[in-house]
Amino acid sequence: MRRRNRWCSMAIRKRPEDLRSHRWLGVDDMRSFGHRSRFRGVGYDAADWTGKPVIGIINTWSDINPCHTHLRSRAENVKRGVLQAGGFPLELPAMSLAETYMKPTTMLYRNLLAMETEELLRSQPIDGAVLMGGCDKTTPGLIMGAISMGIPAIYVPAGPMLRGNWRGEYLGSGSDVWKYWTEKRAGNITDDDWEEIEGGIARSFGTCMVMGTAATMMAIAEALGLTLPGFSSIPAPDSNHPRMSTVAGRRIVDMVWEDLTPSKILTPAAFDNAIKVHMAMGGSTNAIIHVVAMARRAGIPLDMEKFDQLSREIPVLANVRPSGKYLMEDFFYAGGLRALMQNMCDKLDLSCLTVTGKSVGENIEGAKVHKAEVIRMLNDPVYGEGATAVLRGNLAPNGCVIKPAAADPRFLKHRGKAIAFDDYNHMMREIERDDLDVTPDHILVLKNAGPQGGPGMPEWGMLPIPKRLLGQGVRDMIRISDGRMSGTSYGACILHVAPESFVGGPLALVKTGDEIEIDVDKRLIHLHVSDQELARRKAAWKKPAPKYERGYGALFSDHIGQADQGCDFDFLQSTAPTPEPEIH
Numbered sequence: 001m002r003r004r005n006r007w008c009s010m011a012i013r014k015r016p017e018d019l020r021s022h023r024w025l026g027v028d029d030m031r032s033f034g035h036r037s038r039f040r041g042v043g044y045d046a047a048d049w050t051g052k053p054v055i056g057i058i059n060t061w062s063d064i065n066p067c068h069t070h071l072r073s074r075a076e077n078v079k080r081g082v083l084q085a086g087g088f089p090l091e092l093p094a095m096s097l098a099e100t101y102m103k104p105t106t107m108l109y110r111n112l113l114a115m116e117t118e119e120l121l122r123s124q125p126i127d128g129a130v131l132m133g134g135c136d137k138t139t140p141g142l143i144m145g146a147i148s149m150g151i152p153a154i155y156v157p158a159g160p161m162l163r164g165n166w167r168g169e170y171l172g173s174g175s176d177v178w179k180y181w182t183e184k185r186a187g188n189i190t191d192d193d194w195e196e197i198e199g200g201i202a203r204s205f206g207t208c209m210v211m212g213t214a215a216t217m218m219a220i221a222e223a224l225g226l227t228l229p230g231f232s233s234i235p236a237p238d239s240n241h242p243r244m245s246t247v248a249g250r251r252i253v254d255m256v257w258e259d260l261t262p263s264k265i266l267t268p269a270a271f272d273n274a275i276k277v278h279m280a281m282g283g284s285t286n287a288i289i290h291v292v293a294m295a296r297r298a299g300i301p302l303d304m305e306k307f308d309q310l311s312r313e314i315p316v317l318a319n320v321r322p323s324g325k326y327l328m329e330d331f332f333y334a335g336g337l338r339a340l341m342q343n344m345c346d347k348l349d350l351s352c353l354t355v356t357g358k359s360v361g362e363n364i365e366g367a368k369v370h371k372a373e374v375i376r377m378l379n380d381p382v383y384g385e386g387a388t389a390v391l392r393g394n395l396a397p398n399g400c401v402i403k404p405a406a407a408d409p410r411f412l413k414h415r416g417k418a419i420a421f422d423d424y425n426h427m428m429r430e431i432e433r434d435d436l437d438v439t440p441d442h443i444l445v446l447k448n449a450g451p452q453g454g455p456g457m458p459e460w461g462m463l464p465i466p467k468r469l470l471g472q473g474v475r476d477m478i479r480i481s482d483g484r485m486s487g488t489s490y491g492a493c494i495l496h497v498a499p500e501s502f503v504g505g506p507l508a509l510v511k512t513g514d515e516i517e518i519d520v521d522k523r524l525i526h527l528h529v530s531d532q533e534l535a536r537r538k539a540a541w542k543k544p545a546p547k548y549e550r551g552y553g554a555l556f557s558d559h560i561g562q563a564d565q566g567c568d569f570d571f572l573q574s575t576a577p578t579p580e581p582e583i584h
């Protein structure tokens, strides 16, 4: 906040007649008459738009999304900033993708939000965009759309909710749900305890406050240079949040005049910075899919190898659950993302341009860690390597991922017998059986949880520990699937197996009793079944019936990419220019 006077230093290049909105509002013809008269009809007049950038505030507020409850009023803070800077703010609602409620999974709709964002901006007289989101898929959806549209855009993160509380102990979103649900299944807590936890785990509006997908993606947006420095970890109810929203409103107006578009910010070096920050944050595995998709929208052919390469260079520094001990509120008090990036500044490209018009280096200058236990130094990390490792082998020819810091270390090198489940319902039936033939060394395999098979690649990858093992105190074992897992989840879960089983990937061929070998150090996943036997099983495999015959689901199924490609639609990945709409 204090540095705002140092921003906006780029030379002003655009003139009012260069604005996109000028074609709608600034010319003298019948259509423009219509546009202006309708604005006048709701109380605006020429002073509101003449010579001013029109700022579209894409707001994913919704009554059904508690993570975004405050975005309704934050949009007013953004508008105040836009007006202060001489812009014309217009709020444009977009679908909210409420992680908790949307079924079968918000991932089915990320690309729909990206399309909606892009077309809301393209089809209307908008010169610059403020993107308001935070709940998991909203961040990549908004950013992917804004990248493809290509006008100046700044991201306003919703921010994490306050710490949860139960009898004086901090509770973390998701992570403590999984933990205490397991204890309830094991008979270690009562129904009353469980109800008390339900009342204490979400104490305010805002996103999940562990290092889940929301916190990870908000941090990645900041590391990419798409949000104001320090914004991504401000707790949603903190008064810094509305103030920063107003600053974002002011800043986007200048970005329009400066023509500071995403293409000038999103370079390969910016994505490297974002991936390194992801590793240092101990970020969600979901981020891999989203960052690949965002990069490809920007014309950067990023793949999972880059994640694996950088994961070997960057240790986990943020001591935040599920990989660490604290919560995002603590991370903010410890100095937030600017402090973390300052701690690893030798690893970052500090010259990358950001929405401030300044470099990453200038944005983090002077940032300090105030709680060394929460944001660690490179020589005293939470975990020696980064957040995610990419494994390959005959079971996952196009790769799969694991979050080693969140797994029991004994499973990072392991060989065991598979118990294979055909789908989620099959798995849930078996897992509760008292007579299931299972030991802690078995490997649970879930099929048909991928982009097409889920559908939408749901967060089923943290398979429940079989009931029979819970009573023995078992809390982790290897689980393999072509699905995702929540960023709030933990354990030896191997995810995103590509290609997925639904399209005939090798995961479809696994049978109960097969041996599977994992070696995270060697980045290996191997199904110990002969090539001849696998070929025989493949020949006998039958492609499942399509999940959808019509509607958006059918569009999704026909065009969705695999996890290693970022799960974008094939027709959205191109960077070919889309024409501006004709106004007739």
Ligand code: FES
Residues within 6 Å of the ligand: 067, 098, 099, 100, 134, 135, 136, 173, 206, 207, 208, 212, 214
């Ligand atoms: Fe919205 Fe977790 S449910 S961020």
